[in-house]
Amino acid sequence: MQLTWSHAVIYVHDEAIMLDFYTRVLGFQVTDRGPLADNAPDIIFLSQCATEHHQLAMVPVRQNTDASNSVNHFAFRVGEFTDLKLLHRRLGEMDGIQINPISHGNTLSLYFNDPEGNGLEVFWDTPWHVAQPQGEPWDISMNKEQALDWVKAQFGKEESFQLQADYYAQRHGDATT
Ligand SMILES: [Fe+2]
Known part of the structure; x- marks a missing residue:
């Protein structure tokens, strides 16, 4: 058995603000929406992947407006360095978004919060x-x-510094032996 990550579902407080952020700023598309039960609020499905129905979904039932703190962060990969520049510019135009550029050596990352503190x-x-x-x-x-x-x-x-391709080839070898 191998588990492949597909999606996360988050509770949100303000559907309009969160949908605007995840679609306009981060580029997700709404792929579906509908009530989970009679008279229940819609669950809203979002994806940027043509082979994944949803990578993220929102259920707008959150009463608490404090920043969420159960999840440290969700992470997304981009294919081009310049995507980071574009995103940094877009986030910089918004109020209340803290942006931390951090490199882990294997990545150049932007850490930030969404409008509800995720x-x-x-x-x-x-x-x-x-x-x-x-x-x-x-x-x-x-x-x-x-x-x-x-x-x-x-x-x-650093001793561990190597080409990522070599590191993953080694990991693949470990997994198949
Ligand atoms: Fe991370």
């Missing part, structure tokens, strides 16, 4: 693996080449 990470893979956990703030004004040079200078002396 933690989010959007990351771009570097070509490398390095042992975790660790993280260093990085300068979002760098271009891709500068950022990769910085990652290599910051993490490259």
Whole structure:
């Protein structure tokens, strides 16, 4: 048996604000919605993946308006370094969003909160693996080449530092032997 991650379902307080953030700012599409039972509020399904009905769903029944604290963060991968720049710009135009650029060596990440205080990470893979956990703030004004040079200078002396492809080939070998 292998479990492959598919989706998470979160309780939300303000459906309109949360849907606007997840669709307009983060780029999700609403793929379905409907009541879970007679006279119950809709569950709203969201996805950015053509082969996943929903990666995230919202149930707008949350009374409490305090920041959610059961989940540290959800993380999403982007395919291009410039996606981080675009997202950083969009988030910067919003009130009440704290943005923390952190690199784990194997990623260049943006950590931020959604409008109800749920933690989010959007990351771009570097070509490398390095042992975790660790993280260093990085300068979002760098271009891709500068950022990769910085990652290599910051993490490259560590014993575990290697190409991500080699690390995953090793993991794959361990899993199949
Ligand atoms: Fe993370």
